[in-house]
Amino acid sequence: MNWKSWGISKSPWLYHVNTGSCNNCDIEIVDCLTPKFDVERFGGKLVGSPRHADVLMVTGPMTRKSKPRFERILEASAKPFIVAAVGTCACSKGMFHDAYNCIGPVRKVTEALDEEIMVLNIPGCPPRPEAIIDGLVTGLNQLKEVKL
Amino acid sequence: MVGSLVFDFFVFPGLLFTLAAGILASWVVRKVSALIQWRVGPPLLQPAYDIAKLFGKENIIPKGGAEWSYIIAPLLGPAGLLLASIILVNSNYLGTSFIGDVIVVLYLLVLPALSVVVGGMSTGNSLSAMGSNRELRLMVSYELPLLLAVTAAIVKSGGLKLAIFTARPVAASVSGALGFIAALLCIQAELGFIPFDTPEAETELMGGPLIEYSGPLLGLYKISNLMALLVLPLFLVTVFLGGFSTGWGALWGAIKYLLVLVGIILIKNTNPRLRSDQALKFFWYGAAPLALIALILAVVGDLIGIGWV
Ligand code: SF4
Numbered sequence: 067m068n069w070k071s072w073g074i075s076k077s078p079w080l081y082h083v084n085t086g087s088c089n090n091c092d093i094e095i096v097d098c099l100t101p102k103f104d105v106e107r108f109g110g111k112l113v114g115s116p117r118h119a120d121v122l123m124v125t126g127p128m129t130r131k132s133k134p135r136f137e138r139i140l141e142a143s144a145k146p147f148i149v150a151a152v153g154t155c156a157c158s159k160g161m162f163h164d165a166y167n168c169i170g171p172v173r174k175v176t177e178a179l180d181e182e183i184m185v186l187n188i189p190g191c192p193p194r195p196e197a198i199i200d201g202l203v204t205g206l207n208q209l210k211e212v213k214l
Numbered sequence: 215m216v217g218s219l220v221f222d223f224f225v226f227p228g229l230l231f232t233l234a235a236g237i238l239a240s241w242v243v244r245k246v247s248a249l250i251q252w253r254v255g256p257p258l259l260q261p262a263y264d265i266a267k268l269f270g271k272e273n274i275i276p277k278g279g280a281e282w283s284y285i286i287a288p289l290l291g292p293a294g295l296l297l298a299s300i301i302l303v304n305s306n307y308l309g310t311s312f313i314g315d316v317i318v319v320l321y322l323l324v325l326p327a328l329s330v331v332v333g334g335m336s337t338g339n340s341l342s343a344m345g346s347n348r349e350l351r352l353m354v355s356y357e358l359p360l361l362l363a364v365t366a367a368i369v370k371s372g373g374l375k376l377a378i379f380t381a382r383p384v385a386a387s388v389s390g391a392l393g394f395i396a397a398l399l400c401i402q403a404e405l406g407f408i409p410f411d412t413p414e415a416e417t418e419l420m421g422g423p424l425i426e427y428s429g430p431l432l433g434l435y436k437i438s439n440l441m442a443l444l445v446l447p448l449f450l451v452t453v454f455l456g457g458f459s460t461g462w463g464a465l466w467g468a469i470k471y472l473l474v475l476v477g478i479i480l481i482k483n484t485n486p487r488l489r490s491d492q493a494l495k496f497f498w499y500g501a502a503p504l505a506l507i508a509l510i511l512a513v514v515g516d517l518i519g520i521g522w523v
Contacts, residue, residue: 073267117428144428
């Protein structure tokens with residue numbers, strides 16, 4: 067067990083990045099923080115600065131305009147961190163598959179920047195809050211074994 | 215002698231104790247807040263996990279910032295709180311106290327806020343500079359009523375030693391009770407809790423002065439917050455509520471401490487945030503006159519010799 071990734075899996079601080087999503091996924095992420103779903107049970111909380119972030123919750127199909135911003139956020143984040151692609155758009159571009167202005171999915175952009183960055187895919191259009199929490203917890207449990 | 219000093223600094227009222235008790239206190243804050251909001255809340259060791267994780271992360275030093283003060287500022291807060299905790303706990307527990315230790319503790323308690331200001335100013339980020347600015351303004355507002363309230367307590371108990379305060383609870387008189395209320399509100403602001411959390415306003419300033427901090431240095435700020443959760447209510451308990459002693463007295467002291475802490479949490483969870491100017495008005499026109507009345511009552515009671523005034 068690697069203690070750095072163990073720490074992240076125990077207290078994942080979430081930072082929310084919108085790369086051109088239709089806003090449904092964003093609302094579902096905010097739902098995770100509401101009393102009914104309470105992501106704080108797993109130590110998660112929403113932070114306002116990428117410097118504090120452990121999990122970048124990325125939504126949307128990565129429009130051309132948002133790519134440079136997203137890359138700057140990746141550079142600003144304190145390592146080690148992981149990226150969670152929330153929603154079908156972020157996982158595979160979904161319905162924007164052939165759109166001229168989208169250069170996603172998220173994994174393609176992170177791989178072009180740095181092969182090492184781990185991407186966690188949480189599909190759904192939008193994924194229900196239960197699905198987001200389930201995906202996060204499953205992914206973070208597997209993360210414990212990995213060296214970041 | 216050296217051995218007991220090392221023990222003081224690193225084990226009992228020092229580092230280990232403040233950290234462990236601070237982690238518990240921070241968990242109590244998060245858990246009680248969660249229960250008030252009908253949530254389940256974090257597990258017991260969550261604050262410890264947070265800090266362990268932060269110490270495993272990368273430390274980014276922003277370009278264009280003042281590097282040295284950026285690195286040194288986070289150390290100020292825990293250092294000041296550590297010393298304050300040693301003086302407070304030892305004066306209660308062992309009765310070791312020196313003349314003027316109240317004043318020393320008051321000065322040490324300024325250090326955490328000052329460290330946030332210095333750290334925020336040295337990042338070179340405009341949002342964090344704004345947060346530091348607000349923190350300074352908040353300090354200017356709450357220091358006045360806090361000092362007035364503590365002065366009232368000093369007049370009431372008749373000495374500058376912390377050990378004298380613990381002999382008889384100051385709050386068991388009219389002036390003491392008024393001073394306690396004013397000081398409680400100041401502690402709320404000193405902890406940076408809602409309604410006085412303008413410096414760290416998450417929605418507008420994204421964490422305020424701490425926006426650029428990451429990794430171990432952010433962890434030091436979190437540690438300073440944990441320790442403040444222990445030390446500041448303990449200061450109130452010592453000065454106004456009669457402190458604690460050994461044996462059953464320690465349990466009674468812990469109950470008083472928890473009551474003060476839960477009071478602070480209840481205020482935190484049932485109020486909206488005040489703007490900077492509203493907070494200033496609140497402290498200067500609301501809390502400061504209250505503390506001043508407490509001081510006048512204490513002096514008058516002292517002169518004509520009525521105990522309960
Ligand atoms: S996955 Fe669906 S809900 Fe989410 S951003 Fe894309 S289109 Fe919107």
